[in-house]
Amino acid sequence: MPKRSDRLMHLMTRLRDGTLLRAEDLADELSVTERTIYRDMDALRRSGLPVEGTRGAGYRITAEITLPPLNLTIEELEALHLGLAAVAQSGDADLQNIAEGLAEKLDAALPEDGPNNPAGMGLSVHPFSATGSGTIHQAALRQAIRARQKLSLRIGTEPRIIRPLRLDYWGRFWSIVVWCETHNGFDEIRLDQIQELTPLPHLFVPETGKQLSDFERQAT
Incomplete structure (x- = not known):
């Protein structure tokens, strides 16, 4: 035996x-x-x-290949989706279909008890092209969050002055929670919507009603 x-x-x-x-x-x-x-x-x-x-x-x-359960960090999941986005834009129709199918499997496997999906930010319908373009400003945004540095953004034709508070990853794309000085309120902006980003020579200090904790209380 x-x-x-x-x-x-x-x-x-x-x-x-x-x-x-x-x-x-x-x-x-x-x-x-x-x-x-x-x-x-x-x-x-x-x-x-x-x-x-x-x-x-x-x-x-019932499946050709099986994998054990994987515990991925947000950064690892981001890297995986970026790789799929690159494959999807390779010009090979077969590879594009495979990449999109794999991304759908990843989305389906994401835990349901994660952050609430903001209105208009659906994962399954979000284009792969936005995944790649949304990473351009990530380093500058992370640095500005750490330094509490104000930023000038252009979204479409609209210039805005914001205080960056938190980056969020939604499986196919990134968004940022901000206090918008232009609109005098909190906002959640998809990174792929940002056409231009310029760090300003101004820092901000925590103010009541304009902090991340205020946004989180407002969202609950």
Whole structure:
């Protein structure tokens, strides 16, 4: 009888092509009992493989490739989406479809208890092109948040003076929470909407009603 680890690897290889295989036939191949195959199939399911089937009917794996659960940081998820965005803009229609399909799987796997999705910022309909263009100003925005430095932005034809407070990542794009001095209120701006960004020689100090904590209380 082969070792259990070897047996499980053999079963994974046999099931990978999606063919429905009976426990009886697999038991004959491996010189084990059908009960052993049943236990092995349960073990493969517990390890995360999408094994489909029941005793007596047969088994198969329903996905070509399976991965263990991944715990990604926001920065790692950003990098992954940026890579997909680059592939989607490569000009190869087949690769574009594959990249968009993979991005949809990533979006579906994101936890539902993350930040509330702002109105008009839907993930699944957000274009890949915005993912790439939205990264241009990230370094300057992060630096301005740390330094509490005011910024001049141009969104469309509108110039605005803002106090940058927090960057948020939504799976396909970034947004920034700001106190807008031009409109005298809080706002959430998608980074891909920013045409121009200029650091101003003015710092800001925390003021009641204009801080991130005030925005968070207002949002709840």
